[in-house]
Structure formats: C-alpha cells, structure tokens
Amino acid sequence: MRQQTGSEPSSQNLAFVMLNARPVDMDVADAESEGYYDPMSQTWIAPLHAQISSTYSTHRTAGGATSSDTTHRRDD
Amino acid sequence: MSKTRPVLIVTAKLDTHADAVISELKARGQPFFRLNTDDFHTEYRTMLRSGDRSVTFEDIWGRSVRFPHDVHAIWHRKPVESNNPPGVKQRGTADMIQSETLELLNSLSCFHDRPWYNNPENNRVSQRKFPQLCLASELGFRVPRTLITNDPGEARRFAAQTQGGVLCKAMKEAGYSTPNGSYFIFSRRVGKDEFDAHADRIALCPTLLQEYIEKDYELRVTVIGDEVFACRLDSQADEAARIDWRMVSPDRIAHSMVTLDNKVEAALKAMMRRFGLRFGAFDLIVTPEGETVFLELNPNGQWYWIELTTGAPMASAMADLLQS
Incomplete structure (x- = not known):
C-alpha cells in the first residue's frame, strides 16, 4: 500500500491512522495500479479520480462531521 | 402491503440502490416520493407546520408528500449535503444555509x-x-481485542502483547482532503518496525488498534427486515485484498451467497433490535478454524453490488420491507 509518510509537506503532522491513507486524486500516470473502492458507488475507482473529490468534499455526507450528522454516506 | 400511501425516500440524485428499489416499487404500483437532498434548493419547496405536525415537500414537477400523515414509511437512504442555492458563493452564507x-x-x-x-x-x-464491539461481545461473538487510545505508551504495550500484528482502522472517517489532494483510509495491518517508528503519532489523534485475526474468508451479511443475505467474500485469494478487500475491485473477489449459522443470525438480529435498526450490513470474518468473528456493523451500508454480483433478490426484499 502506498503510504503518505513523507509524501505530503505536512507529513510530520499526520496522525497514526492517516498513515493508512491512499491518495485518490493523483495524476493518472501515478494511478495505474492504484484503486479501488466502489461498492456502488461510494466511489473512487482510480484513475477515474475525478469522482473522488465528490466523495470527500462536494458530496459530503449531509451533516458532515458535525455532531448532528444525520446520515452516513461514508458508511460502507 | 401499502399501495395507497407513498414511501418517502430520502437520498441523493446519484444513488443506484434507490434506483433499483424504486424500479421494484414502480412495478408493484407502489407510490413513492424521492427527495434528493443535493437538489433541495433548486427542486423542492418545503413547509413544516406546527398546526398539524406535518412536513410537506413539493417538487418542481408538481408532486408532493405530507409527512408523516400521508406517508406509509420512510427510507433514509443516502442523503448528502445540499448544493448551494444558485448564486450563493460566499462561504459563510453557504455554511449558514447548509x-x-x-x-x-x-x-x-x-x-x-x-x-x-x-x-x-x-x-x-x-x-x-x-459500542458495536461491546455489544457484539455481550451477544456472544468473538471480537478482535481492541484498544482505542491517544496514549503512545499504551499503544506500544498493546502492540507488544498482540500476536499476529496490529490492525489500524479509522473509527468513522473514510478519508480526508487537504489542499494537496484527497485520501482514502483503509484498514491496515501495521508492521512492527513501522509501528515502532510512528507510534508517537498516536498522541495526535485517538487511534483504533486491533489484534489482527487471520481469516479464511469474509462475510458481508445484509439484514433487510427479517430477510438475511449472507455473502461470502473469498478475499484471501487475492494478495491485495487480504487485509481490506476494498483495496481491489469487487470483480476480483469471488462472491457467493451462503446460509448463516442459526446462532450467528440470531445474534446479528439481536444486535439490530438493541440498536433499533430494521436494516444493517455486517462485516464478519471466519477464521481458518471456522470461528466467526464480528468486525463491524454498517447501519446504512451498501448492498446493491451484491445483488448484481450474485443475483440475490435484495432490492425486492427492500421493497417488501418498505411496503410492509
């Protein structure tokens, strides 16, 4: 798995769990063997990385990370 | 079964699960009202009236529904944040509206x-x-030995006592974004050297650590009302999917419907009752010794890919539940 350690300017501040992260909007050239997570379709099927921005930003769960979150789009 | 009062479906415009169930409902002549929350500001009007304790939604096509009076049931599928009303660009204004x-x-x-x-x-x-792990244990499941902590010392002690390695996973967030990009967070088995090198980072954020339990295969069990759809995922045949099957396309993992052990099924249903759920998607694993281990419950989990892969009639079961 691609790890983020050292791959971001702020990597020194990454929490431990964030070492599990995998980039989902890297250049297509970098994405040849990267992916996946779809199950219909909470998205990200690299290198179709255009999809993923909708998962984490534009298309945030209603309620987002607030205490009143009412829905769970991120719920697998 | 209701065929007069509509089912209210709260979701987003792009939702293949809702599409599949709506096809079933249409075939049965069951009225429904779909509220796509992303289009809330452009396609719906709403009125909440204290006089008759009602919430009315009207869409731009002239359809309407009055909740709860005129609604048979409500399916809270996958609503998302609404798009900004046209013309609203200022962040503070948009946040307030949201x-x-x-x-x-x-x-x-x-x-x-x-x-x-x-x-x-x-x-x-x-x-x-x-709470899932606590309840699953109470109901008789084996659960992975788990520590959630922001104390690197406790984490190191936990790791030292854990044979088979430590698995780290997020408690809630599936990913995060920075100005540099977006990231998806998988469950991951952390090697000893890496753990030792980075354990101090645990002080930055509460971290869920579990003993890693070897598995023969995984089970995705979707409970829709009283119907149980247990799908076996043979993830161990693909090296990239061995820890977290979401690392590969589901097409690469053999899916097959199986019958659950009665005790396991009863325990899952008991968990749903305790949480007040009528739908749930469970992630379990089965060890090489045949022991079933509870990993997690997704109370609003995905399931339609299993129907497409195996033919299990899950959308029909969901329609049955909504009409019941």
Whole structure:
C-alpha cells in the first residue's frame, strides 16, 4: 500500500491512522495500479479520480462531521 | 402491503440502490416520493407546520408528500449535503444555509409514528465502532481485542502483547482532503518496525488498534427486515485484498451467497433490535478454524453490488420491507 509518510509537506503532522491513507486524486500516470473502492458507488475507482473529490468534499455526507450528522454516506 | 400511501425516500440524485428499489416499487404500483437532498434548493419547496405536525415537500414537477400523515414509511437512504442555492458563493452564507437546511431535514427523525429504515438517530448511535464491539461481545461473538487510545505508551504495550500484528482502522472517517489532494483510509495491518517508528503519532489523534485475526474468508451479511443475505467474500485469494478487500475491485473477489449459522443470525438480529435498526450490513470474518468473528456493523451500508454480483433478490426484499 502506498503510504503518505513523507509524501505530503505536512507529513510530520499526520496522525497514526492517516498513515493508512491512499491518495485518490493523483495524476493518472501515478494511478495505474492504484484503486479501488466502489461498492456502488461510494466511489473512487482510480484513475477515474475525478469522482473522488465528490466523495470527500462536494458530496459530503449531509451533516458532515458535525455532531448532528444525520446520515452516513461514508458508511460502507 | 401499502399501495395507497407513498414511501418517502430520502437520498441523493446519484444513488443506484434507490434506483433499483424504486424500479421494484414502480412495478408493484407502489407510490413513492424521492427527495434528493443535493437538489433541495433548486427542486423542492418545503413547509413544516406546527398546526398539524406535518412536513410537506413539493417538487418542481408538481408532486408532493405530507409527512408523516400521508406517508406509509420512510427510507433514509443516502442523503448528502445540499448544493448551494444558485448564486450563493460566499462561504459563510453557504455554511449558514447548509446548517439551517440540515436542521430542517433532521427534524423528520423526531417523528416516530411511521416506520423508518432506519431512523438516522439510530444509525448515528449504532455506527460507532466501540459500542458495536461491546455489544457484539455481550451477544456472544468473538471480537478482535481492541484498544482505542491517544496514549503512545499504551499503544506500544498493546502492540507488544498482540500476536499476529496490529490492525489500524479509522473509527468513522473514510478519508480526508487537504489542499494537496484527497485520501482514502483503509484498514491496515501495521508492521512492527513501522509501528515502532510512528507510534508517537498516536498522541495526535485517538487511534483504533486491533489484534489482527487471520481469516479464511469474509462475510458481508445484509439484514433487510427479517430477510438475511449472507455473502461470502473469498478475499484471501487475492494478495491485495487480504487485509481490506476494498483495496481491489469487487470483480476480483469471488462472491457467493451462503446460509448463516442459526446462532450467528440470531445474534446479528439481536444486535439490530438493541440498536433499533430494521436494516444493517455486517462485516464478519471466519477464521481458518471456522470461528466467526464480528468486525463491524454498517447501519446504512451498501448492498446493491451484491445483488448484481450474485443475483440475490435484495432490492425486492427492500421493497417488501418498505411496503410492509
């Protein structure tokens, strides 16, 4: 798995769990063997990385990370 | 079965699960009203009236529904944040509108006189990993030995006592974004050297650590009302999928429907009752010794890919539940 350690300017501040992260909007050239997570379709099927921005930003769960979150789009 | 009062479906415009179930409902002549929350500001008007305790939604095509009075049941599928109203670009304004809109939508969950699948308040509580593990253990499941901590010293002691390595996974967030990009967070087995090198980072953020349990295969068990769909995922045949099957396309993993052990099924249903759920998607593993281990419950989990892969009639079961 691609790890983020050292791959971001702020990597020194990454929490431990964030070492599990995998980039989902890297250049297509970098994405040849990267992916996946779809199950219909909470998205990200690299290198179709255009999809993923909708998962984490534009298309945030209603309620987002607030205490009143009412829905769970991120719920697998 | 209701064929007169509509089912209210709260979701987003792009939702293949809702599309599949709506096809079933249409075939049965069951009326429904679909509220796509992303299009809330451009396609819907709403009125909450204290006089008759009602919430009315009207769409731009002239359809309307009055909740709860005229609704048979409500399916809280996958609503998302609403898009900004046309012309609104300023962040503070957009946030204010978003918050007030969400508050309006959250008001629906206060009405308990119609069946919910599921009430989002129940989802919110039951999605939490720690209470899930506690309840699963109480109900007789083996669960991975787990520590959630922001103390690197405790984490190191836990790791030292854990044979087979430590698995790290997020409690809630599936990913995060920075100005440099977006990231997806998988469950991951952390090697000893890496753990030792980075354990101090645990002080930055509460971290869920579990003993890693070897598995023969995984089970994705979707419970829709009283119907149980247990799908075996043979993830261990693909090296990239051995720890977290989401690392590969589901096409690369053999899916097959199986019958659950009666005791396991009863325990899963008991967990759903305790959490007030009528729908749930469970992640279990089966060890090489044949022991079933509870990993987590997704109270609003995905399932339609299993129907497409195996032919299991899950959308039909969901339609049955919504009409029941």
